[in-house]
Amino acid sequence: MARQHTYPVVVTWTGDKGTGTSGYRDYGRDHDLSADGPPPIAGSSDPAFRGDPSRWNPEQLVVGALSQCHMLSYLHKCAMAGVVVTAYADHATGTMTETRDGGHFTEVILRPTVTVRSPEMAEAALKLHADAHDACFVATSVNFPVRHEPTVQVAGQDA
Structure with missing residues (x-):
């Protein structure tokens, strides 16, 4: 039997300015996202949709x-393959297209820069991104492409 998680x-709207949603411009898009354990995340809508740019x-x-x-x-995947990663940073970008009825993501591009301990690990480190994509619960759940443009560096060597 498959395990389920x-x-x-909880999303709590905090944008009532005293008149509720009496008009499109009369309410804030601010809200808090919370769950048992971690601190709340302050959210809003994208600034293009009247949101607060200081909130997620x-x-x-x-x-x-x-x-x-x-x-x-x-x-x-790297740990299981014996590839020692010493640093990882991703500069990801998502693209959304607005339509008359709303909008949808057209793609997300992940651009991780990975640093590995030794030059012998670089090729495997690059290839393991495909395996990681297949194992990512979130990526296998979305209906738009998630592309990868990884870079691998070796610790102690210039990029």
């Missing part, structure tokens, strides 16, 4: 979740 979260928006969180999941899957 649940992830309860759902689109950023989707890109962030894909990047986090890929990194965690990747580090696991």
Whole structure:
């Protein structure tokens, strides 16, 4: 039998300016995302949709979740393959297209820069991104492409 996991979260709207949603411009898009354990995340809508740019928006969180999941899957794959990663940073970008009825992501590009301990590990480190993608629960759940443009560096060598 397959194991199932649940992830309860609470989203609490904090944008009532005293008149509720009496008009499109009369309410804030601010909200808090919380779950048992971690501190709340202050959220809003994208500034293009009247949101607060100092708060996380759902689109950023989707890109962030894909990047986090890929990194965690990747580090696991590297550890199992004997590839020693000493640093990892991803500059991910998501692209969303607006339509008359809303919008949708068209792609997310992950651009991880990985540092490995020795030159012999570089080729395997590069190839393991495909395995990590296949193992990432979030990437295998979305209906748009998640592409990877990884870079591998060797510790102590110039990039």
